[in-house]
Amino acid sequence: MKQITKAAELQQAVAEAKAQNLEIGLVPTMGALHEGHLSLIERALKENDFVVVSLFVNPIQFNNKEDLAKYPRTIEADLDLIKSLELRIKGACTDRLVAFTPTVEEMYPDGEPTEIVYHFGPVEEVMEGPRRPGHFSGVAVVVRRLFDLAQPKRAYFGEKDYQQVAVIRALLEQIKYPIELVPCPIVRADDGLALSSRNMRLSPAARAIAPTINATLEQAAEMAEYEDVDDVKEWVVDTLASFHEVNPSLCPDGLKFEPEYFEIVDARTLQPIENWDAAGDLGAVGCIAVWLDGVRLIDIVKF
Numbered sequence: 261m262k263q264i265t266k267a268a269e270l271q272q273a274v275a276e277a278k279a280q281n282l283e284i285g286l287v288p289t290m291g292a293l294h295e296g297h298l299s300l301i302e303r304a305l306k307e308n309d310f311v312v313v314s315l316f317v318n319p320i321q322f323n324n325k326e327d328l329a330k331y332p333r334t335i336e337a338d339l340d341l342i343k344s345l346e347l348r349i350k351g352a353c354t355d356r357l358v359a360f361t362p363t364v365e366e367m368y369p370d371g372e373p374t375e376i377v378y379h380f381g382p383v384e385e386v387m388e389g390p391r392r393p394g395h396f397s398g399v400a401v402v403v404r405r406l407f408d409l410a411q412p413k414r415a416y417f418g419e420k421d422y423q424q425v426a427v428i429r430a431l432l433e434q435i436k437y438p439i440e441l442v443p444c445p446i447v448r449a450d451d452g453l454a455l456s457s458r459n460m461r462l463s464p465a466a467r468a469i470a471p472t473i474n475a476t477l478e479q480a481a482e483m484a485e486y487e488d489v490d491d492v493k494e495w496v497v498d499t500l501a502s503f504h505e506v507n508p509s510l511c512p513d514g515l516k517f518e519p520e521y522f523e524i525v526d527a528r529t530l531q532p533i534e535n536w537d538a539a540g541d542l543g544a545v546g547c548i549a550v551w552l553d554g555v556r557l558i559d560i561v562k563f
């Protein structure tokens with residue numbers, strides 16, 4: 261793996277790869293890597309000749325300054341993890357894997373855009389969109405910049421941020437770049453909790469009950485066989501919101517789940533559905549955001 265911090269140097273490496281007709285894969289990340297990210301990098305290495313992994317905490321996608329300040333910055337550990345992946349997959353990928361770790365000034369030489377640049381219509385008007393104004397435009401700005409620098413044939417995104425995948429799909433349609441979007445399945449801990457850099461902020465007691473989110477969603481998928489959409493939605497929210505009352509011994513010091521939303525939506529348009537038959541070609545997906553121990557966790561279930 262080669263670490264590159266300058267945009268011009270990345271462009272040079274990409275130009276050399278293109279001159280050799282190498283296919284380029286891009287894995288955009290904000291660092292704080294875990295096995296979920298490594299699975300994206302591993303897949304990108306399998307499917308492309310040359311891979312760019314970006315590690316950049318993008319200030320313009322945070323609508324909350326405190327969240328930006330709290331975001332873990334663990335570059336050295338991240339680079340070690342990528343090196344350990346290289347050893348694990350035993351591929352001689354040293355010369356075909358670039359870790360791009362730019363500064364904010366390098367990414368935004370003309371200054372950070374402060375206005376909303378992109379609009380994506382209905383796909384961003386639900387769930388995360390109204391709760392995080394400007395977030396998806398900020399994501400799109402940085403992803404487009406990465407597309408321009410890395411010129412990938414394929415770009416890899418985790419499905420945990422399900423709405424982000426839909427927004428990137430809309431971005432690609434808008435800017436008409438011939439890039440293949442590769443959504444990748446969630447990687448989970450052995451107990452089912454979706455891997456996330458936020459999990460490290462959970463107290464031991466919160467971490468112990470956090471897998472309840474996935475367990476509840478899995479049960480919801482079973483209920484979908486015989487219950488209406490609204491009943492499943494209500495059951496998920498009630499089950500999590502009442503967990504501390506049903507299990508007081510597992511919830512010391514006021515620990516509890518506080519669901520922010522659980523929506524069952526068409527997996528392509530992300531519009532809420534009222535009955536199971538209303539889902540289109542990709543089916544239905546349930547998306548949840550829930551607070552636990554001051555940490556906002558998200559997860560999904562496919563129906």
Ligand code: PAF
Pocket residue numbers: 288289290316318321399402403421424
């Ligand atoms: O999913 C993320 O980590 C970020 O939103 C992304 C896609 C790297 C853009 O900053």
